[in-house]
Amino acid sequence: MVDDALAEARADLESLDRLGASLAAAPDDSQLLAAYADQLERAQQHEAWDADRRAEIVLSGLGLGDVSQDRTLGSLSGGQCRRLSLAALVLRRPLALLLDEPTNHLDDAAAVFLQEQLREQPGAVVLASHDRAFLDAVCTDLVDLDPAVEGPVRFGGTYSEYVARRRADRERWERRYAEEQEELTALRTDLDGVAHRVAPNRAMRDSDKMGYGVRANRVQSQISRRVRNTTRRLEELERRVVPAPPRPLRFHAALASAQAAGTGDVLVSLRQLHVPHRLTLDVLDVREGTRLLVTGPNGSGKSTLLLALAGRLDVTGVQRRPDLRIGLLDQNTTFEHPRRTARATYGRALGAERAEQVPLESLGLLHRWDLGKAVGTLSVGQRRRLALALLVADPPRVLLLDEPTNHLSPTLCDELEDALGPGPGAIVVASHDRWLRQRWEGTEITLQAR
Numbered sequence: 001m002v003d004d005a006l007a008e009a010r011a012d013l014e015s016l017d018r019l020g021a022s023l024a025a026a027p028d029d030s031q032l033l034a035a036y037a038d039q040l041e042r043a044q045q046h047e048a049w050d051a052d053r054r055a056e057i058v059l060s061g062l063g064l065g066d067v068s069q070d071r072t073l074g075s076l077s078g079g080q081c082r083r084l085s086l087a088a089l090v091l092r093r094p095l096a097l098l099l100d101e102p103t104n105h106l107d108d109a110a111a112v113f114l115q116e117q118l119r120e121q122p123g124a125v126v127l128a129s130h131d132r133a134f135l136d137a138v139c140t141d142l143v144d145l146d147p148a149v150e151g152p153v154r155f156g157g158t159y160s161e162y163v164a165r166r167r168a169d170r171e172r173w174e175r176r177y178a179e180e181q182e183e184l185t186a187l188r189t190d191l192d193g194v195a196h197r198v199a200p201n202r203a204m205r206d207s208d209k210m211g212y213g214v215r216a217n218r219v220q221s222q223i224s225r226r227v228r229n230t231t232r233r234l235e236e237l238e239r240r241v242v243p244a245p246p247r248p249l250r251f252h253a254a255l256a257s258a259q260a261a262g263t264g265d266v267l268v269s270l271r272q273l274h275v276p277h278r279l280t281l282d283v284l285d286v287r288e289g290t291r292l293l294v295t296g297p298n299g300s301g302k303s304t305l306l307l308a309l310a311g312r313l314d315v316t317g318v319q320r321r322p323d324l325r326i327g328l329l330d331q332n333t334t335f336e337h338p339r340r341t342a343r344a345t346y347g348r349a350l351g352a353e354r355a356e357q358v359p360l361e362s363l364g365l366l367h368r369w370d371l372g373k374a375v376g377t378l379s380v381g382q383r384r385r386l387a388l389a390l391l392v393a394d395p396p397r398v399l400l401l402d403e404p405t406n407h408l409s410p411t412l413c414d415e416l417e418d419a420l421g422p423g424p425g426a427i428v429v430a431s432h433d434r435w436l437r438q439r440w441e442g443t444e445i446t447l448q449a450r
Helices: 002-025 030-045 048-061 078-092 108-119 132-138 159-198 206-239 256-260 302-310 342-350 352-357 380-393 410-420 434-439
Strands: 096-100 124-128 141-144 153-156 266-275 279-287 291-295 318-320 326-329 398-402 426-430 443-446
Touching: 002 030, 048 078, 048 108, 078 096, 078 108, 108 132, 132 159, 132 410, 132 434, 141 159, 153 159, 159 206, 159 410, 266 302, 279 302, 279 426, 291 302, 291 434, 302 326, 302 398, 302 426, 326 380, 342 352, 342 380, 410 434
Parallel strands: 096 124, 291 426, 291 443, 326 398, 398 426
Antiparallel strands: 141 153, 266 279, 266 318
């Protein structure tokens, strides 16, 4: 595959040599001279003279430096094949490069290396990605396909700038909505009571009989005019009223206040945990109010640690408080009844009262047209979002999240991170998400690969 990627650069050099030889024999041939200039420009664009050295740099940068080029594609893992395909595209240096989730299967160093390579690409780069750190480092123009009032949004700038603009737009939207609702309430109240407030409320005197009828007519005219004006303004405002901003993702636990003000008591304690070939950890205490981020390369045991804390592994060395409710969002979400709809699954898991208090559609995690689909027909990402919805609607006292930003849009990722700060109880997050890690304000532990 690498040879195929370099074939164009090598062909450029061969063509340049042939044209050079022909031009040496006929130095006054204008057509040969023009063809040689075109070919020289093409070779320079593809950095043809440096192609083999660049291949070594790119393969090493994407974590393939120790993979022999004599190996067959069938002997490589899925992640290695994807990285090799990515390396081939970068080496070709095309005028237009289309990439779908390019940082999948890349560690931090490889992702940073790819960022640098794409910034140096000679042509246009169009990519689809949920990696917010990558978007921020590479993109100069963004198209957000998340559902919005006015459809997809295009923004010229970095992801950080887009987030700032989006927050400012949200604040303006909330202010305008609040102001319009206040005016609507005032207009309706005024319309209901205007006649009583304006009409005279006294008995007619004998000496005032002649003028009373004139004043009464004047008052009634004032009332009618005010009613017409108020009605016209109310109808106009109701026609163009701003819709209510969608509620951001928030944990809805009624016990959040009690847990957030907890005493710092230990909820789960871990001592001398050893899972052969997967994880060894001496000490870890999860206390009331804990915000813990678990990082480390693939294979370091992040998921194993969460499974142990949740009681999903038969291991010794883990103690939990009695009657402690623990919720785990793992990476492989399945439901016991695959034919049950998403809405029914949500209602059965929470109970009718809680599901009515926090409707599934209000969380913004599933599109409304997916609520009636059987959970067995939902995608991996949709099933994970449904599982997250159950935890958001009725959070446990200890919340364990394994790669929670996988399969979420960047907007939902931002909302989830904002919700984790004031969220209920103790929260432990395992993540490789660079954007989340860079902004984490709690404690952090890093596991080492075994």
